[in-house]
Amino acid sequence: MCLLLAACSNGSESNAKPDNKEGDKAGNTSAVSAPGTFPIVEEKVTLKVLAALRPDVEDYRTNEFTKWLEERTNVHLEWETVPESNMKEKLNLTLASGDYPDIFMNMGITDAQLEIYGNQGVFLPLEDLIEEHAVNTQNIFAEQEHLKPAITSNDGHIYTMPDINECYHCYYSGKLWIYKPWLDKLGLEMPTTTDEFYEVLKAFKTQDPNGNGIADEIPLSGSPKGWNSSVEGFLMNAFVYYDFINGDTTRRLFLNNGAVDAAFMSEQYREGLRYMKNLFDEGLINAEAFVQDGDQLKQLGANGDVVILGAAPNGSPIPISDNERWKDYVVVPPLKGPSGTQYVNAQNRKGNVNGRFVVSATSKHPEIAVRLADAFYDREVQMFSLFGIEGEDWRKAEGGEKGLEGNPATFVRLKKTSEVANHSWNQANPTNRTVDFRIGEAINDPVNNVEYILHASTKSYEPFRNETVMVPPLIFNEAQSSELLGLQKTINDYVDNMLVQFIMGDANLEAGWDGYLNELSNMNIKRYLEIMQEAYDIRYKK
Template sequence: MKKSLTYLLTVCLIFSLVLAACAKNEPKPQTPAAGSEGQSKPPAEQKEKELLTPPGTYPIVNEKVTLKVMVRGNPLVEDFATNEFTKWYEEKTNVHIEWEVVPEQSRQEKLNLALTSNDYPDIIFGINVSAAQQMIFGSQGIFLPLNDLIEEQGVQTKKLFADSPLVKETITAPDGNIYALPDINECYHCSMSQKMWIYEPWLKEVGLDMPTTTEEFYEVLKAFKEKDPNKNGKPDEVPLAFTPKSWRSSIEAFLMNSFVYNPMLSTSTKYLYINEDGKVDASFNKPGWKEGLEYMNRLYKEGLIAPESFTQDENQLIQLGENPGEVILGASAGGHQGVFTQLMGESGRWSEYKTVPPLLGPSGVQYAAYDPLGMTVGSFIITDKAKYPEVALRWADGLYEFEHTLRSNYGRPGEEWREAEAGEIGINGKPAQWSELKSFGTVQNVNYAQTGPGMRSNDFRLSAVAKGEDDLEVILYNETKNKYEPYAPTKVKTLPPLFFTEEQASEVADLAKTLYDFVEEMTARFVIGDADLNKEWDSYLKTLNDMNLNRYLELYQQTYDANK
C-alpha cells in the first residue's frame, strides 16, 4: 500500500512539473504600454489615473493620498508635520505627507544608509542629492525618471523649462533622464555668498578703517584683541570665530580667496574650479593654499581665531554673537548675518555687522567666489517605493507656483508677506510685486525656510518691496553689488554640476569622501599648529597623490569636456 501511494504521489508530482513547464513556455498576452489607445493600464497605474484631477488644477486627487517623504532638518523649522504651510498645502492638494526628518549635518550619511539598506520613502526632499548620486541610483532604478511624469503632469515645471532652457539642460543626465527637480533660487547675493562680516562700531572704537588687505585685516583683529573695544575692562573679545556647520561659514570659505581661487558653493564640488587653461583643478594642493594656511596659522597662534571654530555648530556660534550684555564677537564669515547673530533679534546687533570686501593677498590674489547658476540640483526625487508617482510629481510641481513659493518660503499672506501696493518699488528699482512682512532667519512653524523646490527667480526676489536701509535683502544686495561683484573672477570659474556614468559616479563619490575628509582634517591641523606646515606640506601633497587626486580630476575633466 505504501509503495502504491508513493508511486501515485510521484506521478502527480511529475505531472504537475510538466504542466508548470508548459505554462512557462506558453506565450503570454502582451501588456500594452501605458497610454496606448484602446489598451488597459496596470491596476495600480489605472487607479492613480482615476484619482488624479486634470493637470494644473486643485485638489490634485479626488481621494486623500499619503506620501512618505524624507526631508533635511532645518534649524529654522520647528516641525514639518505641524507646519502651517504643510497643513495649508494638504488642504489644497488633498495629499497628506508623512515626514521623516534627518539631521542637516548628517543628511548625506542618513540618505546613503537608507538607500543601501533598501529602507527609504516615496520622496527625497530638500536633501540636495548630487548629480553623481542621481546617476548611481537612477541607473539602478531606485530614483525614477521624471521625464514622462513632467510631460504629462508638470504644468509649472514645463513653464520653468520654457523660460529657462539652461535649467532643463543642467538637470538632464547623460542617459537623457531627469531624476530630480531643482530649487530655483536666482539669488543675487547668494551668487557671491562667501562673505566676511565685521562689527563696525569696533572699527570706529579702535580707530581703523574697513580692511582691504590680509595684513590690514590682521591689524584690525589684533586691535580688537588688545584695545578692549567693548569697553568693559575685560579681555573677553573674540576677534574672529567660525563654524564648519553653517552657510559659507568655515574658516577657509572667505579667507582662502586671498591666496587661491576657492569656490565652496557646492558640497559635491567644493575646492574644484576651472583654471585659466580651461582645465578642472583643485585649490587645496596649490602654493596659494599653503600660503593661506600660513596666514590663518598666524592668526590662530596670536589668539585672533576662536579655538572652537573647528568644532562648534551654528547655534553655538550664534550664542557667541548674541552674548548677553556686551558684544564680544568682532568678525565672522557667512552668507548673511544670521549665521552668527539673530536676524531681527532684540539686540539689533545683526545690522551693525558690515561686509569685508575680498581681501588683497600678499601675492595679489583677490577673489569673490562666484556661482552664476542660482540653482540647487537634487531638491526633489521620487523613488521606486512610490505607489503614486504622478501624484508626487504634481505635489512638487505646484511648489513652483508664485503664491506657493511665497507661502513655502515666507509664510501666510497678510502675516508674513502681502501683495505690493500701487507705487511701491522693488529692490531692483522697478514696480514691486510683493512685500515681506517678517524677515527671514527666525525659528518658526509657518514655512519651510527654503527647504525643497521653489521658483525664486531673480525677477521674483528683486520684485520684493524695498523697505529702506534696514531691509535684509536690500543690505545683502547692496553689500554684494558694491563690495563683491567688482572682484568676481574673469579668468577662472566655478565648476558647474556634472553628471557621471554610474561607474564614474561611484568612483568619484569614493574619491571625494577620502580626499575631502583628509583636506578638512589637515586644514584644521595646519591652522591650529597640530601639524607643522613647513615640515609636513610635502607629505600632505604626497598623500593627496596617493589618494588618487589626479584620477579624481581626470574624471571631472572627462565629464566636463563631454558636457561642453
Template sequence: MKKKAVQLLAVLCCGSLLLSACSKNQAAPPSAEPKGSPNAANVNPPGQFPVVKDKITLKAAIRGSSLVEDLKTNGYTKWLENKTNVHVEWTILDEKSYQEQLNLLLASGNLPDVLMNLDVSPEQQMIYGEQGMFVSFTDLIEKYGENTKKIFKEMPEVKSAVTAPGNKIYSLPYINECYHCSLDYKMYVYKPWLDKLGLKEPATLDEFYQMLKAFKEKDPNGNGKPDEIALIGGEPKNAIKSQVDVFLMNSFIYDDGLKRMIVKDGKIDVVYNKPEWKEGLKYLNKLYKEGLLDRQSFTIDKDGLKKIAENPDIAIAGAIPAHSPSDITIVEGKSGRWLDYQPIAPLKGPNGAPKATWLAYDKIRQGEFIMTSANKYPEATMRWADAMYEFEAALYSNFGIEGSSWEKAKPGDLGRDGNPATYRLLIPFGRVQNENWAQYGLNYRTDKDYYAGQAVLKQPDKEKMYYDITKKNYEPYKPKIEEIVPPLFFPSNDAQQLADLDKTINDYVKSSIARFVTGDADIEKEWNNYVQTLDKMNLKTYIGIYQKALDAKKGG
C-alpha cells in the same frame, strides 16, 4: 540584484546612506521613460486647473518637520489639493533618521508614488534609476512641465545640475535663490573700532594686517585691558562659513571652502597644492605668530563665536568671518552688534584682483522630488509638481494662508531692491504652525520675486541690509560660472572610489591648513612633503574621476 552590487551600494552609501538590495517585485525596465499611462486622459492640459478632471490619490513619503503641526490638515495641503484635484496620503519619516527609513523603504519593495524632501543623492538616483525603480522626468517635463521648462530657460545651470548621463532627470529641482547666501564667505569687522581708531575699511592684505595690529595693540574697546581679539575664525565642521582661510585665501587663489576645486578651460584642478596656496598659508601663519589670529580659530564652534561677538557689556572681537550677522550675533538683539559688524570687500593680494567665493549652484537642491515605478499617474504627478513652482504656491508653501501670513503688496510698497514690492509678510517664518510646509515640497524661490520682492515695512530690514552689502562688496568679485565645478553624477564604480579618496584627501588638506597656520608644521620645510603626500593619496585619480563626470555631463 547580485550580491556584489549590494556590497557596492553598502560601501558607497555607508552609515546613514546605506542602500539595500532591490525587491524582486520591481517590474519596471531599466531607465524607463513613461510612454503615456492609461490615466493620461484624466489630465488637463498644461496651464489648465485643476490638474486632473477626476480626483486622484498619490502616496508620498516625506521628511517630517518640527515646524508643521499636521501635514494632512495643513493650510497649504488643502490649498494645493483644491487647486490641483490631487489628494495625498502621507507617510511621514522621522526628521532626523529619515535617510535610514528611506533605505528600508527602498529595500521593502512597497514603494510610495513619490519621495519628497529626502535628499536622495545623485548616486542613489543613478543606481535606482538604472534599475527602473526611479522614473525619469525628461519626457514628462517636455509635455507637461510648463513651469519647469521656464525655470530651465531662465536658469540653464539648473537643468545641467539635475540631468544625469543619458539625459535622464530623476529628480525635479528645488530652487532657493538666496542672493546674499550665494556669496557666503564674508569677513565681518567691528565698525565702531574702525571709527574710534580713525581707520578706513581695509582694501589690501597689508591694510588688513595693519588694522588687526591696531585692534590688538591700541585698546579700541577702551577698558585698559589687553583683552581684544583681533581676528578669530571657527572650526571647519560646525562653523563652516567661519573657516578662517576662505576669505583671506581668495586674495591669493580661489577657495570655495569645500572641495577647493576650480575649472579652467574645461579642466578640473585643485588649488591646495599650488604656490599661491602656499603664500596664503604663510600670510595666515604670520597673523597667527603675531597673535593677531586667535588660537581658538580651529576649534571653536558657532555658539562659541557668538558668545565672543556678543560678549556682555563690552566688545572684544574685531574681525570674524561668517555667513551673516546671524552666525555671530543676536539679530535685532539688545546689544545692537548685529548692525555694528559689517562685511568688508575681498582684499587685493599679490596677484591683484581678489575673488569672492560664489556658491553658484547652492540654490539648487537635488533629490527632493522623486517619482517611483509604483506611480500609476506619472502625467498628473508631473503637473502636480510643476504647480508647486508657481509664485503664489511658494507664498502658501513657505508662509501660509493669504491674509493671515502674507498679503499682496500695497501701492507704494518697495522691495529690498528698491523696485515695487510683490507681497507683504505679516508673520515671520520659523514658528510652529499649520498653515505652511515650512519650506518643504518643491520651491522656485527667486531672489527677484521672493527675497527682493518682499515689501520693506520697517528699518533696519535685515534682508535688505544683507542684499545691499552683498551687491556692493561681493558681487563685483565673483568668478565666472565656467570656473566653478557644477553638481556631477558619478557611476557607481567611480562613486565608491571617490568616497574613499574624497575623505582621505580633504581631511588631510583641512588638517594641513591648521598645522601650517599654527606653525605645528613648518611650511618652508614641509611643503614639498605635503604636495608629495597628496600625490601618494592618488590625487591625480581623484581629479580624473571628477573630470570624467564633467566630460560626461558636457556630452549629455
C-alpha cells in the same frame, strides 16, 4: 558628498527602467484634470511622501499649508518624516530597502544619486510626464533656457523636478563681517588688502576698542560648522581660488586652463597658510575658530554687555550675534592678496537645486506626483508654501512700496519664518523663486531688514566672480562614485587636519610641505583629480 551605492535589486530584470511614456497610466484609476487646473483629481488619491522636516515646521501632517493644498488638489499626502540632520542616513536606508515612497522630498538627493539610482530603475525619468502634464514646468524651461540642461543627468533623463532659488546673496555667501563701531572708534578704514586686514586685526588686539581696559578682544574667529563660516574659506581667496561653499564634490578645486586642479597643493595655498599662521601666531585668530560650532561662535558675538569679537565669516551677520548687535557687523569686500589675487567664493549653480522632489519608479500615480510638483510653481501655491497665510503672515504690496532694487514691490512679509510656526513648509518643496520674485519683497525698514542688508552687501562681491576658475557642478557615474567614496573623504579629512596643524604650528609648513604633498600622492590624489576631470570633460568639454 554622500554617495549611496547600496544594491537595490536582486536581478537585472528589476533594474530595467519603466517605460514612463506609458508608466503614468499603469495602475492609475483616477482621471487627472487638465494641466495647470485644480483639483488635480476628482477622486481623492493618496501619495506617500518621505520628507526631511524643515526648521520651524512643526508637523507636515497638521500644517496649514498641507491642509489647504490637499483641499485644493484633492491629493492626500501620507507622511514619513525625518529631521534634516538624519536625512542622509534615512535616505540610505530607504534606498537599500527596496520599499520606496511615491515621492522623496527635501531629502538632500545629490546629482550623483540621481544618476545612479535613475540608472538602477529606482527613480523615475520625468521628461515625458513633464511634457504631458506639467505646464508650469514647461513655461519655466522656456523662460530659463539653462535650467533643463542643468537638471538633466548624463544619461539624458530628468530624475528631479526643478527647484529655482535665484538667491543673489546666497550666490556669494562666503562673506566676512567686521564690527564697524571698532573701526570708527580707532579711526580705521575698511580693509581692502590682506596687509590692511592684518593691521586692522592688530589694532583690534592692542588698542582696546571695547574700552574696558582688559585685553579680551578676539580680533577674528570663525567656525568650520556654520554657514560658510570657516576662516580659511574667506581668506584663502586672496591667494588662490578656493571653493568652500559648493559641497564636497568641488571642494578646494579650481580650473587651471580647463584642467581640474587642487588648490590645496599649490604654492599659492601655501602662501595663504603662511598668512593665516602669522595671524594665529600673533593672537589675531583664536584657536577655537578651527573647532567650535556655530552656537559657540554666536556666543562670542553676543557676549554680554561687552563686545569682544571683531570679525567673523558667515553667509549672514545674524549667526554671529543673536542680539541686535548683528546690525553693527558690516561686510568686508573680497581682499586683494600680495600678488594681486582677489577671488570671491561663489556658488557654481545658477539658482537651481537638484533632488528636491524625486518620484519613485514604483509609484502607481507618477502623473499625479508630477502634477503636484508642477502646482508648487503656481504663484498662489508658492506664496502659501513659503510664507504662510495671506493677510496673517504676509500680504500683497500696496502702491508705493519698494522692493530690494527700488522696484515696485509685490509682497510684504508680516512675520519672520520662526514666527510663522506651522503655517508653511519653509522651502521643503520645489519653488520658482526667480530674481524678479525675490526682489519683489517690500523693504519698508532697510536698517532692520536682513534680506535688504544681505542683498546690498553682495554688490561688493559680485564683481570678483570668475567663471574661468570655477569648477561647475559635476555628475559621476556609479563606477566613479564608488572610487570617490573612499578617496574623497580620506583626502578631505587629511587636508582639513593638516590645514589646522600648519596654522597652529603642530606641523612645520616649511620643512613639512614636501611630506604633505607626498602623503597626498600616497592617497592617490592623481586618480582623484582624474575622476574629476573625466566628469568635467563628459559634461562640459565640447
